Amino acid sequence: MNLATPRTGGMLALAAVIAILPLLLPNSFYYDIVILIGINAIVCIGLNLLIGYTGQISLGHAGFFGIGAYFSGILGANYGWPAFASMLAGAAFVAAVSFIIARPIMKLKGHYLAMGTLGMGIIISIVLTQEGDLTGGPDGMPVPPFSVFGFSLYGEKTWYWVVGVSLLITVWLALNLVDSPVGRALRSVHGSEVAAETLGVNVPHYKVQVFVTSAVIASFAGSLFAHYAGFITPDEAGFVHSIELVTMVVLGGMASTFGAVVGAAILTVLPQLLTVFHDYEMLVFGTILIGTMIFMRRGLVPTIAALFGERKE
Amino acid sequence: MSLLRLENLSRSFGGIDAVDNLSFAVEPGPIHSIIGPNGAGKTTLFNLITGLYKPSSGKIFFNESDITGKHPWQLAGLGLARTFQNLQIFFNMSAVENVMVGMHLKSDTRFHASLLRFKSIVTGDRLNRERAAELLNFVDLGDYVGSETSSMPYGALKRLEIARALAADPSVLLLDEPAAGLNPAETESVDSLIQKVAANSVTVILVEHDMRLVMGVSDHIFVLEGGRLLAEGKAYDIRHNPDVVAAYLGESGRVR
Amino acid sequence: MLLGIKELDCHYGRIQALHGIDMAVDEGELVALVGANGAGKTTLLRTISGIEPASGGSITLDGHDITHYSSDKRVRLGIIQVPEGRQMFAPMTVEDNLMIGGYTRSGDERSETLEQVFAMFPVLKERRHNAAGTLSGGQQQMLAISRALMARPRLLLLDEPSMGLSPLLVDEVFATIQKLRDAGTTIFLVEQNAYMALAIADRGYVMEAGAIVLADSGERLIVNDRVKEAYLGL
């Protein structure tokens, strides 16, 4: 294995950070933030496959996150399913739903695609809010802890490793995918749909594939979140959360897997730092979003990587 | 047996016929050109042949099998490849990756294999990368193998598109204005590249405005005007065909 | 000299579309620019109109440098282009199209010019309340020219006015152009139909690969084989 390539190097760096970070975290509150960073990062890596690599926007991905979370919640709390089973059931359901919806929705372009995905996400969150008998309604529902072979996962320290390893696996899978014939096909769709088609890339097929993939990843992350947090609300599936996810991807850097991680980290930590001035939280968020789009259209990591690249030459 | 045959092909946009009941056959042979004044329907014709547009009526045959209405990606598998008048480079990928996309149909595109990075992906990509580098050398872009496309000059990108199209191992290569925007020296080297491609038993169909290039390189020329076939033949005949001259320059006798 | 162009360069994305163009149009002249497709004729017109920014060289009007003026400022100065493909405001009425043409002029000037235009093209007056998109190709070309006249051009730039028209209509368009010239309008005509354009032009320029390769009087160019070469690569 060549350590010098960005993929292995980046993976090792991320693994090292995950391994060392516990030494720096004073108490479970900080673990909590890092765990949330990890969960957000997982969703963003998936979403980045869709937005950053394939060039298709989604303003509704929190909906899939929410479905995953609620499958774990509902099947676990109301029907006593084992956590793994409800997680897989959620993912399977999301796969089916996103597959059905992907064909018509991925035919849309530009504003129409934005509108379509937005509507899809909002409908999901409304269903979660309104089916109160199943979901607990707008105030949410508790979720039983994650248990494997009779051991329940409790506590931030345990979850830290669960999420850390999940994140590493997701990064690995995403890096694999991007640097493969399938990944190049996806990127070619972003680069030029017509050229991709004439080179044999079945564009609709790949759009559906990446949409479903990112949805399933979001669903898994949603399940993780549900079991970790122990309580979920329809806000997880809401429009605002969808926008937060897109912001993370855009800020960290479109078409950069590590960018998605960095974006998730910054935008998860930021509200915590701003608690004291939390009135200004949205002001800062909005400014970051606009500023990034105007001054660093490619996002943080690619822009900085490009700076390094230039300096080296 | 003709390689490519159009039968009463028409395509209209908003009531205007861009291609109008067009029939002709391309016999196997190295270099064919399609010329005609602006708006003659050349690019529309390319888009019809490569499946980007569906014809309003008529049929297209490739190797005598009906390919009308097939998707572009299906046609790519049959051996049709093309370049574009306006660059359609994947600017989000490096030069060598652009060419590797051209090998899409011959690669292992199983999703789970890609996700888990099976051995077939690793070895397949290594071979593809080597082959892509060869192709870049073939189109004289050896220096750009590791380059990001965003930093490459225009002329190089035009060649990159050709390399990418060749990566699909086509039997027919359709070139849409390969010399557009190039200076005379660059045009000349595109000229020799086309001949080199043709010498590798790829049939080239060329749409081009640079008449010097067309006349010099073509074995057979089709002239379109208003979506219809105006004339066809060898370069010399075309150049001295009064209809063609009138189509291009107007009728000199009419006004005075 | 009304329009003066010196060493004008223009980059179109990654392509350098114009290479050091030098040319001029005098007051009252009809100058034709001919050349094959893709030679850069339309880009030159767009650069003169301020749609494409020049990347080098200069454009002057009456000796004033207007190279960096915005397109609307140039329209106010009287540089009016009739774009290729007519570019109607298709769902709007004929009259509205004309009014928009006179956007930069005062209300009085607009109504005055409107009367003149209607006098010149009675068919437009007849169909003044019809949507522009419902006119025939030839009528649309008339409307496109009339719309430009509404702005009271000092320099009229015509881009391929004959494109897509039947021979009969082409004759009509060319007759109109001659009429405008005779009425004193300065015209810079870009045409693929080289022989017809050169036949009515005082002077002509031949363009090839983004550069002017030949400049002469219309009469002399029409018999110059170099023109044919520019088109057919002889």
Added chain:
Amino acid sequence: MFAEFLQFLFSGITVGAIYALVGLGFTIIYNASHIINFAQGEFVMLGAMSAVFFVSVGMPMPVAMLLAIIITIFIGLALVKLAIEPARNASIVTLIIITIGASIFLRGAAQVLWGRNFHSLAPISGNDPIMIGGAAVLPQSLWILGSAMLIVMALRYFFDRTLIGKAIVASAHNPLAARLAGINARFVLLLSFGLSAMLGAVAGFLIAPISLAYPSVGIMLGLKGFCAAVLGGLGNPMGAVLGGLIVGISEAMTAGYISSAYKDAVAFIIILGVLFFRPSGLFGIRGTERV
């Protein structure tokens, strides 16, 4: 029961008129620039909040409304100067994200200035309902309907009869030809944002007595206005008005006859249906973007 139906119809038309105004705002900006302004809902919020603010500092209602309009227009213009123009030539995705950023920013600014709490605004002429066919109609609903009709008529006059209005329409139909006629594209952009901001502000202080005013009041109103605009065929002003009414009435009927639970989903279900089966909208004249 007819009175019941009428009651639902009136409440649907009232809120539908607001959606129509918001949808018109989207349409005007879209026509001038092909930008979907996701901050359109925040114009509504600004209109409502600033009217509440000016009334609370003791200004008479008409003055407060006028000031609310002026402030919102000013912010609309600032949005163009600070966020849209610097990002010229950006992709659709980029512009979507910029306007979303602007909407978050404006919501945040409103929170800092006025707090997160709900505020009520007194209705223009009282709360005593007028009974029509057994259904109660609020005077405010009549104000909303009347104002919306007036605005739509004024806009029609502006776009059909005035040269500047025609210039905006022309820029929408053919931007190149409009530039060649000497129409300044940046001016058109500013004008369209100003107009849309004004529409939003009016919608805002009209709906505030019914919906209350708070910083996030614009989110749903904005999204549903967007639905109205897409439903009517993006870029078609009268389509947006019809779209708004359709969304409003369907919502009220759903709430009345089916279940209020899915009232908010109605707009989005309609819009998904339209996008999937008729992507150019119900009254769209233009087809989808060509390759």
Added chain:
Amino acid sequence: MKQGFIRHFTTVAAVMALGLGASVSGAKAAETIKIGSFLAVTGGASFLGDPEKKTLEMYVEKINAEGGVLGRKLELIIYDSQGSPKKAVPFAKRLISDDKVDVLLAGSTSGATMAVIPIVEAAGIPYISFGGAGVIVNPVKKWVFKTPHTDTLAVRKIFNDMKKNGLTKVGLLSGSGGFDKSCRKQTLALAGPSGMTMVADETHGKGDTDMTPQITKIKNTPGIQAFMYCGFGAATSIVAKNFKQLGVSVPHYQTHGSASMSFIKNAEGGAEGVRLPAAALIVVDALPDSHPQKKVASAYRDMYTSKSGDSVSTFGGHAYDGLMIVVEAIKRAGSTNKEAVRAEIEKTRNYIGADGIYNMSPKDHLGLDEESFVMVEVRNGTWKMLK
């Protein structure tokens, strides 16, 4: 790419370290007794969180001025959850593990309370909630207590009043928040046993601003004798307003969730005639001097109105009772040992508060009964006690 990534992670780490430093400097003086709270200070439920926050602040100040508890000062840490359960969860975690509070007095809404219960139970920290719904303490959870009257008590009180007036056919409208749903459930469950018939059962969504369709339907229900609304917040005023606008003539009942002046004010006249059960606190002047709560309630009322300048609401009373119960329990426990404090809270007997007289037990983590309510009606823009 690699360098860019590492560099960026360093930045993020630095940013986090900064946050860490800030909080370490915030954690000082181990001597204080830390009371943690997250309240809906702003947002749609601010009419709850705002008086709760003010009450906690003014009484903590008062207690500290009088020498504190067990010789230690009280330290209050309040976060604004904006009424959102989603936001409450991280604040609860932060209070417990970062701020290391001794006791939680928090949660303006039932939703926010329910969201943090698993965390509180896992962490083992005494927690008194200001949420209204009965489910908070029913079934009993070891560490969770609450001070506000439950929906169950309110529904009983309302049904009693209806029966007294010969009303048995009731049309119900409810919201979809935690309290609203719990109230609806209790209403439907208690209707049969109480001899009531629910002839209509409509709901509206969270954040809805027009309830005309639902009320129209209820109005047109045949045989309806009374209207009842389960919900709280801005919706209460809208319902009252719409009810009046539609000209509905049957008696109108709401719950103690509407017992604040903002309900009357925002309903703009619509509240006239609305009946609801409320704590004696809001009609304190009408209480006979013999009423056991009169002294406590009027003292709190005077303190609150003079210090904050606002009119008193029952919601601030919940916070007052919560704080006092905790203070008493800590005094009795003689330490801030969590288990000891919890046990002492559970032993609260005959505590006379603003909301009523509390008698807690291992089976009852609320300790109030129906008697702690009085029925009031809105007349001339203020509360009027009903006999």
